Amino acid sequence: MPQLSLHSPLGPLTLTEEDGAIISLDWGWGRDQTETPLLCQARDWLDAWFDTPKGQFPFALAPFGTAYQKKVWDALLRIPASETRTYAQIAAEVGGSPRSVGQAVGRNPVPILIPCHRVVAASGLGGYSGDGGVDDKVWLLELEGASLPR
Structure with missing residues (x-):
């Protein structure tokens, strides 16, 4: 490949x-x-x-994953730049639990392009699987102009 x-x-x-x-x-x-x-x-x-973070990635994405993971990742693609959603909000949209959404988000093989950094915990930021961890998540959210959860 x-x-x-x-x-x-x-x-x-x-x-x-x-x-x-x-x-x-x-x-x-x-x-x-x-x-x-x-x-x-x-x-x-x-x-x-x-x-200048604008627009959605315009090229084809074909990440490997289960049907449920792909359903979650599709939901992430619908989160506008500068906005966030909680794991619970995504779970309500796709079915499942916040924990199962968190697992799918954590297995996203195309971070940034499928914007998993836009998903936050109800009590704050939550985690991030990039090399810089939550610092990368904060940096990406700030780059997009999102309000950070407290």
């Missing part, structure tokens, strides 16, 4: 493509670097997004 890495304000990130769609975004620099048209376009979009 072709991969392409980029430098970002959160550190190095690696995009992976399969069958014309992005299947993962990982923290760290990938071993193999292949400049496919999709990966170059996705890299350039992310570079621009980190400067």
